[in-house]
Amino acid sequence: MKILILKRDKLGDMLLTTPMFALLRQQFPDARIDVLANTYNAWVIDGNSDVSRVWSYQRVKEGGRIHWRAALLQARQTLALRAEEYDWIIVANGDASHRAIKRAVWLGGRQVVSYVDARNTHRRVTHPLEIPKRIHEARRMANLLTPLGVTLPDTLPPLRFHLPADAQAFATTWLAEQGLAPGGYITLGLGARRAKKQPTTEQILRWTQHFNDAWGLKTVFMWTPGKSDNPMYPGDDETAQPVLDANRPWIVPFRGPLKPALGLIFNGRTSLFPDSGLMHFAAASPGGVLGFFAETDVSPPPDQWGPIGPKADWLEAPKAVSELGDELVLARVEALLQK
Known part of the structure; x- marks a missing residue:
């Protein structure tokens, strides 16, 4: 099984997603579990053994400037990711995000999981989930695994972070x-x-x-x-x-x-x-x-x-x-x- 997780948020948000990675690895020990992140937050999961590969990209717009080289590299990366033919693509946002959903759809996974609402959705999201209310962000991320048959434990795995050398x-x-x-x-x-x-x-x-x-x-x-x-x-x-x-x-x-x-x-x-x-x-x-x-x-x-x-x-x-x-x-x- 090949799984890709999109995580485009802030550093703390990435850290709070690590229990989700651990649950996936426990449920599917032989799966390929990849993460697509930007260069700003990707380093947070360096050395995380639950993740098979991290694909990172530079933001096209930073500080009010457009980086055209970053746009070109993202286009090439999208083609490479589509060629991987992922079985599952999970949009790991705590809320519905039209931009994140659109990126996931571009990548062409067989199954796409995402939180959606009336304004942020797509017909190719195969597993649209209602945004849960008043639960911790780490559990909100882990809840995205339920379409894969993952049952959430009462206590999530701990946060995982390796202090850089x-x-x-x-x-x-x-x-x-x-x-x-x-x-x-x-x-x-x-x-x-x-x-x-x-x-x-x-x-x-x-x-x-x-x-x-x-x-x-x-x-x-x-x-x-x-x-x-x-x-x-x-x-x-x-x-x-x-x-x-x-x-x-x-x-x-x-x-x-x-x-x-x-x-x-x-x-x-x-x-x-x-x-x-x-x-x-x-x-x-x-x-x-x-x-x-x-x-x-x-x-x-x-x-x-x-x-x-x-x-x-x-x-x-x-x-x-x-x-x-x-x-x-x-x-x-x-x-x-x-x-």
């Missing part, structure tokens, strides 16, 4: 330079694009002092580089600055790209992150994560996007994380440290 090498060098040992610190990040999901400067200063005084753990404080008005990738430089200005000796700042950040997260004792892609990667790390959610009547709720794993926990605030009491937050962090 260069990320580990960076962490080893950087930690030595900062006088930190693996497991000797907590990572706290500002990875959300909405201020209501982020702890305040005062909360960060109080929590990190407790980490240091009560547990002897310093804090690696990280944030998304850049200005908040960046239309492509809003950053948190302005939000992070008051924490830096406080100049606390137990806070070690890190402002850098994603893969080095992952190296630091995976070498820490545990992590705290707002709802974000980094939160999901931290959930897959040895130390786990405490995630923060707020105003979930208008923002994505934790029952769909909460961190998952044996060392994953989350807190939900009515309107903003600033409402969460220190005692509650610190008790949850301590529980993670004891797991």
Whole structure:
């Protein structure tokens, strides 16, 4: 059997699809299980033994520019994929996507599985599925396997992610330079694009002092580089600055790209992150994560996007994380440290 899974989403979304890959491999141990992803998110599944091959492509439009060479390469890739004559093509989107469905149809699989709705569908989708409501995104992905006869277990397989070697090498060098040992610190990040999901400067200063005084753990404080008005990738430089200005000796700042950040997260004792892609990667790390959610009547709720794993926990605030009491937050962090 030959199966192709289309996954065009963000990095955290790709990570949340890895339980789906594991279920497929368990059900069809001899199948060829390929993934079609873009160059932005394909590296997330490097080294994943549940996947036979990753086909990657560059986006044709990035940063407002059209990349004609990428368009040509995608056309050639489409012909190569059609020649594979896949038995199943699965559109691994949590919602119905006309563009993803169209791409799947172009690839000519014998059976095509996708979530659809009134506006996003195609007559050649052989297994159109209704979009499930209020279930976790990882289970929503796994639910796409039901037309293949896969029965979903009560507990999905764990997230699977292999820390890149260069990320580990960076962490080893950087930690030595900062006088930190693996497991000797907590990572706290500002990875959300909405201020209501982020702890305040005062909360960060109080929590990190407790980490240091009560547990002897310093804090690696990280944030998304850049200005908040960046239309492509809003950053948190302005939000992070008051924490830096406080100049606390137990806070070690890190402002850098994603893969080095992952190296630091995976070498820490545990992590705290707002709802974000980094939160999901931290959930897959040895130390786990405490995630923060707020105003979930208008923002994505934790029952769909909460961190998952044996060392994953989350807190939900009515309107903003600033409402969460220190005692509650610190008790949850301590529980993670004891797991």
